[in-house]
Structures are given as structure tokens and as C-alpha cells.
Amino acid sequence: MMPLLKRWLWVTLVIGAIIISFAPTPVGRESRPANNDEGWLVPRLAVATGASALAAGLQQSNLWGGQVDAVSAQDDRASQWRLAGITGQTRDRVAMVQFGDDRMMPLRVGEKFPDGTPITEIRENGVCVTLSGKRRFLPLTGQTIAIAW
Numbered sequence: 757m758m759p760l761l762k763r764w765l766w767v768t769l770v771i772g773a774i775i776i777s778f779a780p781t782p783v784g785r786e787s788r789p790a791n792n793d794e795g796w797l798v799p800r801l802a803v804a805t806g807a808s809a810l811a812a813g814l815q816q817s818n819l820w821g822g823q824v825d826a827v828s829a830q831d832d833r834a835s836q837w838r839l840a841g842i843t844g845q846t847r848d849r850v851a852m853v854q855f856g857d858d859r860m861m862p863l864r865v866g867e868k869f870p871d872g873t874p875i876t877e878i879r880e881n882g883v884c885v886t887l888s889g890k891r892r893f894l895p896l897t898g899q900t901i902a903i904a905w
Contacts, residue, residue: 837870849878
């Protein structure tokens with residue numbers, strides 16, 4: 757069986773050498789410089805330090821050709837908020853509300869969320885509120901996105 761395997765390998769080697777020797781050589785195209793009106797034009801951005809400066813630079817760059825209304829985007833972020841944390845002892849707990857523009861606001865029992873919803877109780881794992889006459893629980897865990905009320 758070993759001589760048969762050797763014979764098969766030699767035949768394969770000879771056939772491969774014949775194919776390679778008769779194959780045409782590849783012809784490359786001559787490269788030419790691109791004209792100014794060809795291809796994509798991507799504007800250069802100024803080097804910015806910090807995430808907010810980078811985001812502002814991207815908004816002003818008009819990278820994809822659309823128009824961006826930066827003022828409405830800022831107002832939208834300021835109107836979104838989430839329950840960021842709870843601090844304090846049992847009788848003096850404070851709920852920390854974080855807005856989309858990273859402002860923090862401490863709230864106590866009896867005060868109202870930014871949308872006007874009153875806080876009835878602050879627990880260690882969430883806040884109880886009154887919505888449409890019904891008591892609802894807003895948990896602290898599981899909030900991955902800002903809550904827009």
C-alpha cells in the first residue's frame with residue numbers, strides 16, 4: 757500500500773508542476789494618481805480633548821451631509837432622567853436623580869420628580885410614587901437607560 761501512496765503523490769506533483777508551468781502570468785494594471793473629484797471626501801476634524809468636545813466637533817462637521825439641530829438635542833437630553841441612587845439612613849433617605857446632561861438632583865419624601873410625580877416612600881432598593889391615584893414602585897436595579905416621563 758505504501759508504493760501506491762508514493763505513486764499517487766508523484767502523479768499529483770507532476771500534474772501540479774504542469775499546471776503551474778502553463779498558467780499565464782498575471783498582468784497588473786498600471787496605477788494612476790486619483791483626481792480631486794474622485795472618491796470620498798471626508799472632512800478633517802480638529803483634535804478635541806474630552807468626550808463633549810469630540811461630540812460637538814462631530815455635530816458641526818456635517819460628516820454625512822445632514823443638518824443637526826444641536827439645541828434640540830441638548831434640550832432632549834436635559835428632559836431625560838433616571839433614578840441614579842439612594843443614600844442615607846432609614847429615616848433620612850435621599851433619592852439621587854441624574855439627568856441626561858449629567859446633572860444630579862437630591863430628592864426626599866414629599867418632593868416631586870422633574871415630571872411632577874410625588875415621592876411617597878424611599879426604600880433602599882427603589883422609590884414609591886403615586887401615579888393616577890395608584891402607588892407604584894420604581895426600582896433602582898435594572899435601569900440601564902434614562903427614564904423619560
